[in-house]
Amino acid sequence: MLLKIRISNGRPAPRAMIKRLIRSMRRDLRGSLYRRKEPDSVRLPSVYQDREARRFLNWRRAAACCLSAEIIFLRQNPSRSTLLEEAAHALQFHLGIYNDAVDIGGNLLADVAMEYMAANVLHQHAERWKLPAVEKSETSARLRRFRSAARRHGGLTWDLRLKSRRSAKCLVRKLESWMGKSSTDG
Numbered sequence: 001m002l003l004k005i006r007i008s009n010g011r012p013a014p015r016a017m018i019k020r021l022i023r024s025m026r027r028d029l030r031g032s033l034y035r036r037k038e039p040d041s042v043r044l045p046s047v048y049q050d051r052e053a054r055r056f057l058n059w060r061r062a063a064a065c066c067l068s069a070e071i072i073f074l075r076q077n078p079s080r081s082t083l084l085e086e087a088a089h090a091l092q093f094h095l096g097i098y099n100d101a102v103d104i105g106g107n108l109l110a111d112v113a114m115e116y117m118a119a120n121v122l123h124q125h126a127e128r129w130k131l132p133a134v135e136k137s138e139t140s141a142r143l144r145r146f147r148s149a150a151r152r153h154g155g156l157t158w159d160l161r162l163k164s165r166r167s168a169k170c171l172v173r174k175l176e177s178w179m180g181k182s183s184t185d186g
Helices: 015-036 051-060 080-095 097-105 107-124 133-152 158-183
Strands: 046-048 064-066 071-074
Touching: 015 080, 015 158, 051 064, 051 071, 064 080, 071 080, 080 097, 080 107, 080 133, 080 158, 097 107, 097 158, 107 133, 107 158
Parallel strands: 046 071
Antiparallel strands: 064 071
């Protein structure tokens, strides 16, 4: 996304949670992609944590980055909120929420709206998903920055706000189904 906001990692997410989330995401998205496209053209989400991913993330000054529904870059030990946020961004791309936002407000406003939506979902469900206090406060601060960035660009239009509210419910359902029992794990 275009906004350069440094994300500091909180407590690392358990490796089992990362594997379970990625496996669930790939299985769920595979089914919907097969129904819409030819099986040969299906590209499932790939999570990269190699040296090139680290170089790219250092260049972007970020803990993680989702470039499309198929490409997610993560550091070696991502925090739970970072992992959930990037899964939410991949889901936004997959569901076409990002493309709809670009049609409504252009690329820059769509970037702000997608970051705002992901931060809002994390902020609202931080207690239920047992995010550490450091990550909760960081998400709250990011949410305030995205609100002010949206105001600087003329604010979010009513149709983009409506789409954001509807899409947020879908994001929460999908993320919770992908997390499985990890939403109650410590």
